[in-house]
Amino acid sequence: MADTDPILAAVPRRLAVWSEDARGLVVLERPRPTTTGLKGAGDLISWWLSPRRVRLDALGSTAWRRLDGRATVAEVAEALAAEHGIEDAQGRAAHFVRLLRREGYLAVDAHLPAAVEPR
Secondary structure (H helix, E strand, C coil): CCCCCCCHCCCCCCCCCCCEEECEEEEEECCCCCCCHHHHHHHHHHHCCCCCCEEEHHHCCCCCCHHHCCHHHHHHHHHHHHHHHHCCHHHHHHHHHHHHCCCEECCCCCCCHHHHHCC
């Protein structure tokens, strides 16, 4: 039996402002960076040069709506498998959460530091 990905037990919470477009897809507003110093200056420049809005596809929109600060990543994966019939829902949900965390859209439980780093 393979080891279970520890991020599946995490309960992410949203940090980004979001809305839905006319087709019902989620549109995320990129949060302004909060880092300081030289790194903060670099992060701010990157933020200014990056797209401010990110439109998620149907799968990402379903996952985002479920990432409400109460559901675990595993529960979100179950919903994705049920609603969209995707294979490897746990792996895709884990990757999605890691990516959104890295980009500043989500916060993940601090007690899972190894789980939140990209693989």
